[in-house]
Amino acid sequence: MLSVDLAARKAGVRPGTPVAKAQALYPDLIIMDADQEGDRTGLEKLALWFQQRIAPLVAVDAPDGLVLDTTGADHLHGGEPAMLAEMVRRLREAGITAKAVVADTLGAAHALARYGRARTLVVPAGKTAAAIADLPIEALRLPDSMIEGLRALGVATIAPLAAMPRAPLALRFGPDVARRLDQAYGRISEAILPVRPVDPVTVSRNFAEPIGAAETIARYIGKLVPPLCQGLEERGQGARRLDLVLHRVDSRTEAIRIATATPVRDVKRLTRLLCEKIETIDPGFGIERMVLTATLAKPIAPRQKISSLIAEEEPDVSDLIDTLANRVGHHSLYRFAPVESDVPERSFCRVPALAPDDQKDWPHHWPRPTRLLPRPEPIETMAVLPDHPPVFFVWRGIRRRVKCADGPERVFGEWWQGDAELTTVRDYFRLEDTSGERFWVYRSGDGEHGETGSQGWFLHGIFG
Amino acid sequence: MSTPLSRPPLETLRDQIRRLEGSATRRRAVLPFGIRDIDRRLPGGGLALGALHEMAGGGNDALNSAAAGQFAAGIAARTKGKVLWVVSRQDLFAPALKQVGLGGSRVIYVEAGADQDVLACFEEGLRHGGLGAVVAEVARLSMTASRRLQLAAETSGALGIAVRRWRRQTEAADFGQPTASVTRWRISVLPSETLPVPGVGRARWLLELIRARAGESADFEVEACDGKGRLSLPAAVADGPDQEKAGRRRTRA
Numbered sequence: 086m087l088s089v090d091l092a093a094r095k096a097g098v099r100p101g102t103p104v105a106k107a108q109a110l111y112p113d114l115i116i117m118d119a120d121q122e123g124d125r126t127g128l129e130k131l132a133l134w135f136q137q138r139i140a141p142l143v144a145v146d147a148p149d150g151l152v153l154d155t156t157g158a159d160h161l162h163g164g165e166p167a168m169l170a171e172m173v174r175r176l177r178e179a180g181i182t183a184k185a186v187v188a189d190t191l192g193a194a195h196a197l198a199r200y201g202r203a204r205t206l207v208v209p210a211g212k213t214a215a216a217i218a219d220l221p222i223e224a225l226r227l228p229d230s231m232i233e234g235l236r237a238l239g240v241a242t243i244a245p246l247a248a249m250p251r252a253p254l255a256l257r258f259g260p261d262v263a264r265r266l267d268q269a270y271g272r273i274s275e276a277i278l279p280v281r282p283v284d285p286v287t288v289s290r291n292f293a294e295p296i297g298a299a300e301t302i303a304r305y306i307g308k309l310v311p312p313l314c315q316g317l318e319e320r321g322q323g324a325r326r327l328d329l330v331l332h333r334v335d336s337r338t339e340a341i342r343i344a345t346a347t348p349v350r351d352v353k354r355l356t357r358l359l360c361e362k363i364e365t366i367d368p369g370f371g372i373e374r375m376v377l378t379a380t381l382a383k384p385i386a387p388r389q390k391i392s393s394l395i396a397e398e399e400p401d402v403s404d405l406i407d408t409l410a411n412r413v414g415h416h417s418l419y420r421f422a423p424v425e426s427d428v429p430e431r432s433f434c435r436v437p438a439l440a441p442d443d444q445k446d447w448p449h450h451w452p453r454p455t456r457l458l459p460r461p462e463p464i465e466t467m468a469v470l471p472d473h474p475p476v477f478f479v480w481r482g483i484r485r486r487v488k489c490a491d492g493p494e495r496v497f498g499e500w501w502q503g504d505a506e507l508t509t510v511r512d513y514f515r516l517e518d519t520s521g522e523r524f525w526v527y528r529s530g531d532g533e534h535g536e537t538g539s540q541g542w543f544l545h546g547i548f549g
Numbered sequence: 550m551s552t553p554l555s556r557p558p559l560e561t562l563r564d565q566i567r568r569l570e571g572s573a574t575r576r577r578a579v580l581p582f583g584i585r586d587i588d589r590r591l592p593g594g595g596l597a598l599g600a601l602h603e604m605a606g607g608g609n610d611a612l613n614s615a616a617a618g619q620f621a622a623g624i625a626a627r628t629k630g631k632v633l634w635v636v637s638r639q640d641l642f643a644p645a646l647k648q649v650g651l652g653g654s655r656v657i658y659v660e661a662g663a664d665q666d667v668l669a670c671f672e673e674g675l676r677h678g679g680l681g682a683v684v685a686e687v688a689r690l691s692m693t694a695s696r697r698l699q700l701a702a703e704t705s706g707a708l709g710i711a712v713r714r715w716r717r718q719t720e721a722a723d724f725g726q727p728t729a730s731v732t733r734w735r736i737s738v739l740p741s742e743t744l745p746v747p748g749v750g751r752a753r754w755l756l757e758l759i760r761a762r763a764g765e766s767a768d769f770e771v772e773a774c775d776g777k778g779r780l781s782l783p784a785a786v787a788d789g790p791d792q793e794k795a796g797r798r799r800t801r802a
Contacts, residue, residue, distance in 0.1 A: 295688030402631055402657070409659055409670055417660040421643035421653045433643045433653070442654040447644035449776070455615040455622070457642035488740065491749045517749050521740035522609060546642060548752065549619030549738075549773065 087119050124148060128334050131279045139172065144277035150198065152191055169205035189213045191277065192269030196224030196243075214270055218244035225265045230256050243269070271283075286316035286324075287378045295334045295371020302331075302372070303360045309377040310359070314350045317379060323348025326381035329359055331366060332374040339366045344415070344470040345407045346439045348383040354404050358411055406438050423447050427496045428511075429545065430459060451494055451516060454546025461543035464526060468542070471532030474514045478526065480544050485518035495531070510537040514546070523548035563763060580627060580708065583779055584771070585793045587756070591732070592763045594686065598734040599706040601675075603690070603724075605713035607737030607755070611721040614686065614714040616754055616773075619649055621684050621710045623774030626650035628681030628708055633674040635659045635667050635685035642658045650778040655681075668694050671709070678705030685728045688720065695728035733760040739770065742783065751782060 086102045095112045108114055128145050135153060136143040139162065142154035162168035169185040176183040186201060188194035190210040193216065196481065197206055200220045208216045217224070220243050234257070240246045247266055254262050267273040288309050296302060304381055306329070317323060325348055329341040341362040349355060359377075410418050419435040423445050426432050432447065447453075466475035474490030492514030498506030513527045525546035530538025565732045579595030581588045588594045596602060606617040618641065625632045632655050634641070639660050639775050643653050659674075664687060671685035675698060690711055699717075702709040711730065715721050724735070735757040741750035752773035771780045 094623075222802050400630060402677065402679050403675040405674065405679065406657070408673055411675070413659060413661045413670065415668060417657055419660075420656060421658070423644075423653060429642070429644075438657045444654075446652050446654075447647045449648060453642055453645040453648060455619045455645045456613055459640060489744070489747065489749050490605060514747050517741060519740070520608070521738040521753070523738070523749065523752060547613045547615040549616040549645075 118489070121148065129280060135172075136280060139168070142277065142279045142294070144279050146195065147493075150195065150223045152195075154277065154279075155187065165207045166205065169207065173205055183214070188216065190269060190271040191275045192226070192265065193217050193271075196269060197228060200224040214247075217269060218242070218247075222246055225262075225269060227265055229259060231261065234258060259308045285378050285380055286313055286320070286322075286382065287376060288312045289374065289376040291374050292372065292508075295373045297368040297371045299363050302363050302366065304376075305375055306359045306363075307356050309375060310352050310356045313377055313379060314352050314355065317350045317382060320382070320384075321384055322379075322382040323350045323385040324355065324379040324381070325349075325383050326379070327355060327359065328378045329379045330376045330378070331400070333369045334371045334373050335369055337369065339368070340370075341366065343407075343411050344381075345403075345408065346437070347403045348385040348387065349404075349407070351404075354407070358407055361408070361411065403439060403447075408485050410438075426499065426500065429453075429496075431499075452491075452548065454523075455549040456547045458545055458547075461527070461545045464542050464544045466526075466542040468528070472512065474516060475526065475542065478524075478542065479514070480524070485520075485522070485524075487516045488519050489517050491515040493528075496527075508534075513545070575745065578706070580624065584769075584782055586782065587758075587767075587769055587771075587780075590758060590764060590767045591761060592700045596708070597643070597705050598628075598733050601694075601702050601709040601711060601729065603711045603713060603728060603730040603733040605721070605724050605735055607757070608762055609718075610736065610738060611713075611715055611724075612718060614712055616738050616752075617712050617714070617734075618686075619645070619774060620734070620736050620754070620756075621647045621764060622651045623649045623778035623780065624708070624710065625656075625682040625684055626774075626778030630655075630681035631797060632656045633659065633670075633680050633683045635661060635670045635674065636684070637662060637664065637667050637686060637688075637732055648776065649774040658660050664689055670709070672701050675701035675707050675709050676705055678707060680707055682708040682710060684710045686714045688713065688715050689723060690728050690730075693726055693727075699729040699731070720758055730760075731762045732764075737758055739786060756780075758765050 086098060086100050086107055088100055089098045093111070093114065094110065098107045098114070100111060104116060113473060125145070125147060128147065128151065132143045132145050132151055135151060140153045140155045140158040144152040146152045155165070159165045159168050165187045169187060172185050173183050176292055184198045184201070185499055186194045186206045186208065188197060189210055190213060193208065193213045195218050197208065197220070200223065202344060222240060222243060223232055225243065235246065240249070246262070247270070251263050264273070268275045290305060290309060296305065322513060324345065326344045331339040333339065341359060343362060345358070376482065381532040397527045406418060415437070417436050420438055420440065421433045422436040422443070424432055424434050424438070462480065465479040467477055468475040474492055475487055477486045493512035496511045496513060498509035500507045509529070510531045511527045511529055512531060515523060516526055517523045524544055525548065526542055526544050528538070528540060528542050530540040532540065577593050578598040579591070579593040580598055581595030604617045604621055605611055606614050609617050619734055626649055632651065634656050636658065637660075643656070646656060647653060659670045661670050667685055667687050671683060671687070674683035690713065695711075698709055698711070713724055715723065737755045738758070739753040739755050741753050744750045754771055754773055755768060756771055757768040760766060767799065770783060772783055774780060
């Protein structure tokens with residue numbers, strides 16, 4: 086057990102209890118696997134939130150804490166006690182139970198936040214030693230083996246440990262004990278590794294005279310994109326989404342957003358994508374400021390090209406995909422991928438145009454119509470039951486005589502989709518009429534049993 | 550015999566026109582059908598790459614475009630690289646395209662509601678040059694639009710196929726209007742050969758080459774695309790009447 090909630094704690098489960106024992110204590114215990122990676126990213130997000138609101142220097146103190154250097158930041162929040170209370174309140178509103186401590190040193194604050202009683206605590210300057218004297222030695226961020234060793238020596242709290250002679254301690258446990266003690270008392274400094282803000286790459290340009298003509302806007306887009314691409318290159322990134330915000334003289338803003346399927350930092354390509362959207366802008370009385378931001382950037386690694394000796398290189402179509410996607414939308418651009426289903430309308434699904442090829446394809450055994458009607462259309466037929474093809478059928482008001490036919494190909498309902506499909510059956514036939522046109526029709530039901538379907542006939546597709 | 554002096558005047562004129570059009574410097578690549586009778590009729594011995602071709606279904610197929618679509622898919626399947634298929638409304642059945650050799654991983658579909666968008670995406674695809682073929686289902690294709698498409702195809706060398714598909718039978722008369730496409734085909738379904746057993750035989754089409762730039766129109770009776778997108782001639786046509794008789798004798802025996 087890494088962590089338990091309040092109800093579990095009441096039932097007697099503590100962090101560190103073996104799972105089997107916890108389940109013996111309380112059989113209905115809900116146990117979830119620890120997601121340390123997720124916790125870590127969540128903590129980083131929280132750190133960024135704190136950085137934006139409380140203090141500029143915030144570090145992640147894995148696995149469960151954050152370290153803030155609030156020097157010179159507390160007055161913005163009404164003093165240290167008010168700041169702590171506000172932080173804890175906001176975290177509680179977000180569903181997080183937190184403790185917050187301000188102390189002279191990181192070591193002391195760390196110890197008091199985890200082993201102290203108070204929910205929020207401000208240790209006055211110079212009172213650190215007294216505040217941490219009674220805390221257990223676990224609070225010192227020492228490895229478990231060392232804690233056990235120290236407890237074997239009869240040391241349980243920090244004050245006796247600090248009073249012990251250093252040399253034998255260092256000889257037996259190494260330099261860590263003294264270092265942690267010094268860090269807690271503030272005798273040696275401790276640096277924190279603050280989270281780096283993810284500020285996007287931005288370039289902007291102000292105009293002395295407002296601009297309005299499409300050609301002028303295009304020219305300045307052409308001037309904004311190269312520095313943006315350079316900025317992206319310095320970070321080893323490519324843009325997935327670009328926002329161009331145009332501030333008009335009447336203090337309204339117009340914006341262009343383009344998205345790309347893969348990270349891009351090709352000047353020509355990005356310029357082209359942006360320029361294609363110029364017609365959507367209403368410049369009004371003129372534009373006085375243009376800001377181009379890569380709001381979503383992803384790393385791109387240099388890729389080795391296939392040598393022409395080995396295989397011919399597949400031309401890259403991702404730029405075309407971007408152009409088209411920005412014109413018709415991402416949802417209108419797709420490939421069809423096979424789905425393992427015998428029901429025709431379920432046998433394919435749409436996947437993104439650049440989705441990796443999974444080498445699967447449809448089976449090749451039965452002929453399939455080139456056009457599949459969006460929904461099967463009822464037809465009038467005359468057919469010999471139970472399994473003969475129709476002799477004639479009427480579709481969209483035209484009566485066609487069947488010259489030859491193939492079938493039936495029986496498709497059973499997929500019982501795992503729902504109870505309604507437990508017994509349903511479709512019998513597909515391929516029909517050719519006297520003029521040579523070919524159709525894919527089916528009878529809903531097996532022609533004998535009423536529960537398998539309505540026994541009505543439907544036209545589902547047209548062969549080429 | 551073919552010294553420049555003794556060339557028929559028509560050839561010389563054609564040469565001049567070609568020089569004026571500016572495409573004389575490079576030899577046009579073609580995609581042959583692999584059927585001598587058809588390739589012989591097409592200038593260059595096959596469907597010109599880097600050109601726009603028009604296809605439409607005959608009769609009811611002008612609305613459904615099932616045969617025309619499959620014919621286009623068969624041609625696209627024989628090109629290399631990805632295929633862009635622009636439609637205004639999607640009713641293609643991907644497993645069927647697979648059956649003429651055009652696997653699901655090769656085709657990228659664009660569903661562009663209006664005709665204008667279809668043409669714009671079509672042109673964009675033709676201009677790109679990294680695609681094997683670009684197929685678009687359009688109803689109206691004006692001279693101007695088709696000329697743009699033809700120029701885009703010429704610059705990139707992509708094969709452009711405009712599958713003409715109308716909503717109403719009356720609109721299909723539009724197929725008579727001139728466009729800048731290099732060839733124009735009409736594909737009509739024919740009754741399949743009667744099999745000696747119950748069942749449906751291999752589909753047959755009547756391919757009408759209505760227009761071919763620098764070529765003559767013709768019509769062919771063919772059997773529909775096979776698993777690799779290839780057409781074939783019906784046995785009766787390919788082998789001549791004697792063979793047909795022999796074949797009948799064989800089946801009777």
